[in-house]
Amino acid sequence: MTAPALVVRDLSVEITGRDGVTPVLDGVGLELRRGRMHGLVGETGSGKSMTARSVIGLLPPGGRVTAGSVQLGGRELLGLDADELREMRGASIGMVFQNPRTALYPMITIETQMANVLKAHLDLDRRGRAARIRERLRLVGIDDVDRIARSYPHELSGGLAQRAVIATALLCDPDVLIADEPTTGLDATIQRQILELIAFLQSELSLSVLIITHDLGIVAQYCDTVSVMHDGRVVEDGDMRQVLLSPQHDYTGRLIAASDLRGLHAQRVQDARR
Amino acid sequence: MNPPPAGRHEAAPEFVLPRHSEGFAKRLRRNLNPPLLWGAFIIFVLALGAYVVPAIWQFGAEIANPREALLPPSVRHPFGTDRSGFDIFVRVFHAPRIDLTIVVLGVGLGALIGIVLGVAAGFSRRFMGEFSMRLADIVQAFPLLILAIALVSLGGNSLTNVVFVLAFVNAPVFLRLVRSRVLTVREQRYIQAAVALGNSTTRLVFRHVLPNSLGPAVVQFGVSMGYGILTLAGLAYLGVGVQVPTPEWGSMILGGAGYITTGQWWISIFPGIFLASAVFAFNLLSEGIEQAREVHLR
Amino acid sequence: MSDPRNHDASQDTAAVDNAVAIAVEGLNKTFPTRRGVLDVVAAEDVGFTVPYGRTLGIVGESGSGKSTVARCILGLTPVDSGRIEVLGRSITDAPAKALRSWRSEMQIVFQEPYESLNPRYHVWEAVAEPLLLHTDLRGTDLARRVHELLEQVALSPDLAGRYPHELSGGQQQRVNIARALATSPRVLILDEPTASLDVSVQEGVLRLLLRLQRELNLTYVLISHDLKAIRAVCERVAVMYLGRLVEIGPTDEVLSNPKHPYTEFLIGAELSVDPDVAPAASVVRGEVSTTERTGGCVFTGRCPLVTSACHKAQPALTEATPGHDAACILVKSESSASRRPGAD
Numbered sequence: 002m003t004a005p006a007l008v009v010r011d012l013s014v015e016i017t018g019r020d021g022v023t024p025v026l027d028g029v030g031l032e033l034r035r036g037r038m039h040g041l042v043g044e045t046g047s048g049k050s051m052t053a054r055s056v057i058g059l060l061p062p063g064g065r066v067t068a069g070s071v072q073l074g075g076r077e078l079l080g081l082d083a084d085e086l087r088e089m090r091g092a093s094i095g096m097v098f099q100n101p102r103t104a105l106y107p108m109i110t111i112e113t114q115m116a117n118v119l120k121a122h123l124d125l126d127r128r129g130r131a132a133r134i135r136e137r138l139r140l141v142g143i144d145d146v147d148r149i150a151r152s153y154p155h156e157l158s159g160g161l162a163q164r165a166v167i168a169t170a171l172l173c174d175p176d177v178l179i180a181d182e183p184t185t186g187l188d189a190t191i192q193r194q195i196l197e198l199i200a201f202l203q204s205e206l207s208l209s210v211l212i213i214t215h216d217l218g219i220v221a222q223y224c225d226t227v228s229v230m231h232d233g234r235v236v237e238d239g240d241m242r243q244v245l246l247s248p249q250h251d252y253t254g255r256l257i258a259a260s261d262l263r264g265l266h267a268q269r270v271q272d273a274r275r
Numbered sequence: 276m277n278p279p280p281a282g283r284h285e286a287a288p289e290f291v292l293p294r295h296s297e298g299f300a301k302r303l304r305r306n307l308n309p310p311l312l313w314g315a316f317i318i319f320v321l322a323l324g325a326y327v328v329p330a331i332w333q334f335g336a337e338i339a340n341p342r343e344a345l346l347p348p349s350v351r352h353p354f355g356t357d358r359s360g361f362d363i364f365v366r367v368f369h370a371p372r373i374d375l376t377i378v379v380l381g382v383g384l385g386a387l388i389g390i391v392l393g394v395a396a397g398f399s400r401r402f403m404g405e406f407s408m409r410l411a412d413i414v415q416a417f418p419l420l421i422l423a424i425a426l427v428s429l430g431g432n433s434l435t436n437v438v439f440v441l442a443f444v445n446a447p448v449f450l451r452l453v454r455s456r457v458l459t460v461r462e463q464r465y466i467q468a469a470v471a472l473g474n475s476t477t478r479l480v481f482r483h484v485l486p487n488s489l490g491p492a493v494v495q496f497g498v499s500m501g502y503g504i505l506t507l508a509g510l511a512y513l514g515v516g517v518q519v520p521t522p523e524w525g526s527m528i529l530g531g532a533g534y535i536t537t538g539q540w541w542i543s544i545f546p547g548i549f550l551a552s553a554v555f556a557f558n559l560l561s562e563g564i565e566q567a568r569e570v571h572l573r
Numbered sequence: 574m575s576d577p578r579n580h581d582a583s584q585d586t587a588a589v590d591n592a593v594a595i596a597v598e599g600l601n602k603t604f605p606t607r608r609g610v611l612d613v614v615a616a617e618d619v620g621f622t623v624p625y626g627r628t629l630g631i632v633g634e635s636g637s638g639k640s641t642v643a644r645c646i647l648g649l650t651p652v653d654s655g656r657i658e659v660l661g662r663s664i665t666d667a668p669a670k671a672l673r674s675w676r677s678e679m680q681i682v683f684q685e686p687y688e689s690l691n692p693r694y695h696v697w698e699a700v701a702e703p704l705l706l707h708t709d710l711r712g713t714d715l716a717r718r719v720h721e722l723l724e725q726v727a728l729s730p731d732l733a734g735r736y737p738h739e740l741s742g743g744q745q746q747r748v749n750i751a752r753a754l755a756t757s758p759r760v761l762i763l764d765e766p767t768a769s770l771d772v773s774v775q776e777g778v779l780r781l782l783l784r785l786q787r788e789l790n791l792t793y794v795l796i797s798h799d800l801k802a803i804r805a806v807c808e809r810v811a812v813m814y815l816g817r818l819v820e821i822g823p824t825d826e827v828l829s830n831p832k833h834p835y836t837e838f839l840i841g842a843e844l845s846v847d848p849d850v851a852p853a854a855s856v857v858r859g860e861v862s863t864t865e866r867t868g869g870c871v872f873t874g875r876c877p878l879v880t881s882a883c884h885k886a887q888p889a890l891t892e893a894t895p896g897h898d899a900a901c902i903l904v905k906s907e908s909s910a911s912r913r914p915g916a917d
């Protein structure tokens with residue numbers, strides 16, 4: 002078996018804020034194999050986004066890695082300086098943040114922002130950049146590429162902004178894509194289209210994907226392996242089928258049991274009858 | 276509604292949190308930072324010196340002694356004397372009385388006007404927006420000193436007019452800064468959310484739009500203060516505004532400029548150092564205030 | 574209102590309950606585009622009603638105008654034309670002051686959890702704001718109410734002093750929900766309220782919403798991409814595509830027996846949480862433009878069943894079965910179901 006694309010070991014992170022030190026990650030470990038998709042699910046506030054942000058070196062102010070290692074293709078990322086990290090982001094790792102609109106600068110059009118990313122990492126002329134930007138926007142299911150490219154972020158619907166961010170993450174053909182809830186706010190058909198696109202890139206370009214999601218449907222249908230987080234720790238991980246079909250940890254079990262909201266549906270129907 | 280477990284409910288009153296918004300002063304106190312402290316300290320020392328030093332020093336700030344003209348620094352005259360025999364030490368300390376007062380008033384007034392118009396212009400893109408922007412263009416198109424001279428010669432050569440000059444030249448700067456921020460902020464979702472919650476327009480402006488739009492203006496304040504002192508000096512040199520023998524850094528520097536080549540460096544250098552440290556202090560202060568205001572966005 | 578469509582939603586309740594809490598009629602909204610003659614049609618001739626104490630779900634294509642409709646309902650975006658009534662008051666021509674005083678009764682949870690929180694307000698201030706604006710609660714009473722609201726959405730009071738950027742996505746979202754519930758509104762618009770919550774918290778929030786609805790007779794509009802959530806809480810569901818309402822009807826019926834080809838796509842694209850149930854191979858393809866209106870059916874660009882007749886005019890919502898309407902020429906009350914390929 003080839004070397005994993007991304008390995009996180011024993012990662013601990015704490016944030017020093019106004020109200021003291023908050024530990025947010027406590028010995029998190031995960032392994033993403035090349036060309037595969039790894040799902041990261043878990044409780045809200047359990048540290049999924051923090052894990053992703055530590056990997057790309059973008060912890061919030063006050064955040065500090067206290068222990069652990071993060072290796073991308075065998076190269077240790079913790080301890081890289083700002084320039085090396087910037088080079089790596091965008092070029093080798095594409096990142097989709099949880100709140101897509103915050104990743105977009107409010108006063109700049111989508112096209113300009115994407116062109117800036119391209120300028121920083123690839124050697125393309127103006128025309129080449131415009132073409133690539135439009136191609137990527139089309140890939141994520143945007144048909145009105147011209148209008149969207151010229152829009153300012155606040156003029157886009159939630160899903161359009163999200164897709165613009167995904168297109169930006171894929172702009173420079175990264176090896177690893179880290180996507181923090183990339184498809185919340187997208188309707189099922191577009192969601193499918195984007196997941197199919199990612200699956201295609203996985204097989205064609207051996208893109209490796211770490212996907213954070215609350216949708217167990219995505220995990221069940223697209224992920225190869227999965228980790229479940231709870232309160233700053235990985236409580237269960239392994240092969241997707243094994244975890245979903247025979248969960249070991251109590252929390253995983255609860256998550257799966259709640260996943261189709263069947264209990265709620267039954268209750269509503271019952272209420273309606275009354 | 277299910278009442279929450281009794282134990283927890285009892286905890287509510289000691290649920291220690293600010294009853295209203297955590298105010299500016301409180302946030303400032305919590306966020307005291309080195310630039311802010313240093314800036315405030317230097318300004319405080321300058322202001323204090325302006326009243327203490329002239330009161331205890333043996334020479335008056337406005338009393339010339341032609342028999343002791345152009346003396347180099349000594350124990351008697353730590354900063355030397357100028358060509359009229361003024362003691363530079365006492366004058367350098369006395370100067371902030373005029374310099375700081377005029378600049379604080381002038382830039383403060385300019386900032387106030389600029390912020391008010393900037394918010395109005397950012398809010399009503401059409402009329403107010405266009406009108407005030409064109410006005411700002413016109414004001415800013417004139418070279419600053421010529422504009423100032425024109426204003427003072429129209430309105431008479433008094434210090435009050437110098438304050439207005441400073442306000443006049445600074446207002447457009449603040450207007451532009453604030454307007455462009457307001458244009459961004461007003462499109463943010465939290466502004467729409469504030470409307471949806473039922474905020475009145477006044478509250479919307481003062482509680483939501485303004486605090487999120489002031490950042491660049493606060494930083495600009497320090498920069499403008501620095502420029503203000505320089506403007507004052509330029510004006511004084513041209514005979515506008517501050518008159519001899521009132522001590523003022525700018526006119527002292529310029530008055531001594533001609534003597535540097537002949538070796539009497541002290542005439543310009545000491546007021547120059549004080550002016551530079553005042554400019555520096557204001558920049559530190561505004562930088563510090565902005566740092567304290569900042570809640571680490573993003 | 575005398576719209577026959579409502580009838581079905583409340584057929585299981587007494588006729589008295591049939592009063593309408595939200596009525597939207599002929600809503601049109603376009604946004605001008607930069608540098609172009611063509612405008613974005615965000616909502617076109619949208620109309621529906623929601624009776625008191627009921628929930629209408631809205632699903633649909635991303636960018637189809639769901640959030641725009643939501644904002645128009647609360648008068649946050651001016652409409653181009655159309656009539657909107659909430660709790661019997663006309664929103665479209667209400668003076669700003671009146672609108673403001675009604676806001677305690679109609680609230681919205683915006684789609685973007687982080688962006689809709691003022692970055693300078695910490696959790697406590699954010700949740701307390703509507704209470705300060707609309708109620709006389711102060712001091713300890715205010716603190717108690719805020720505390721209670723945070724508890725309702727399962728947010729730890731330890732987080733009350735945190736600023737939005739210091740919270741996880743799901744925590745931000747719950748602050749928004751708590752804030753919207755603060756003044757006990759009678760109408761609540763929820764735009765993707767649970768998208769960044771894990772399923773167990775999501776279930777808790779939806780359960781809370783259902784309980785409040787039952788106890789206080791609240792009226793909801795729930796916009797969501799999650800058909801499971803829609804199924805769980807909505808009596809009726811509306812489907813939007815490119816600014817138009819293309820189908821509306823009782824949830825269970827629309828989702829199990831869709832009449833519009835787009836709805837069918839949407840359902841087909843849902844992913845099962847069971848790894849052994851492979852997803853149906855249905856990915857919509859084809860070009861669409863949000864700015865061009867050809868005059869025909871909005872779905873022609875992607876519809877597999879398109880015929881030349883579809884290009885002639887936009888089909889109106891037509892009743893397929895009682896209370897279940899769809900805007901497709903293939904819908905000819907009742908009989909059309911059999912013509913739906915893949916419906917079996």
Ligand SMILES: Nc1ncnc2c1ncn2[C@@H]1O[C@H](COP(=O)(O)OP(=O)(O)OP(=O)(O)O)[C@@H](O)[C@H]1O
Pocket residue numbers: 016017018023025044045046047048049050051052061099738739740741742743744769770771
């Ligand atoms: N700046 C900060 N200071 C202190 N604590 C923080 C800060 N930012 C985040 N946290 C805390 O860190 C924890 C982990 O946050 P993270 O965003 O990683 O959660 P998450 O698993 O992504 O949750 P979600 O699914 O809700 O997005 C949360 O409990 C959050 O409150």
Ligand SMILES: Nc1ncnc2c1ncn2[C@@H]1O[C@H](COP(=O)(O)OP(=O)(O)OP(=O)(O)O)[C@@H](O)[C@H]1O
Pocket residue numbers: 155156157158159160161186187188604605613614615634635636637638639640641642684863
């Ligand atoms: N302020 C605006 N200026 C210009 N266009 C806008 C503006 N707001 C929305 N739009 C456009 O209107 C259309 C509908 O947007 P809306 O936000 O209502 O979609 P939505 O159905 O909520 O989509 P999503 O599910 O992605 O959130 C989109 O094409 C969007 O780009």
Ligand code: SF4
Pocket residue numbers: 833834835870871872873876877878879880883888900901902903
């Ligand atoms: S009217 Fe025609 S194009 Fe439109 S949905 Fe029906 S079959 Fe498809």
Ligand SMILES: [Mg+2]
Pocket residue numbers: 049050051099181741742743
């Ligand atoms: Mg997160």
Ligand SMILES: [Mg+2]
Pocket residue numbers: 158159160639640641684764
């Ligand atoms: Mg939306």
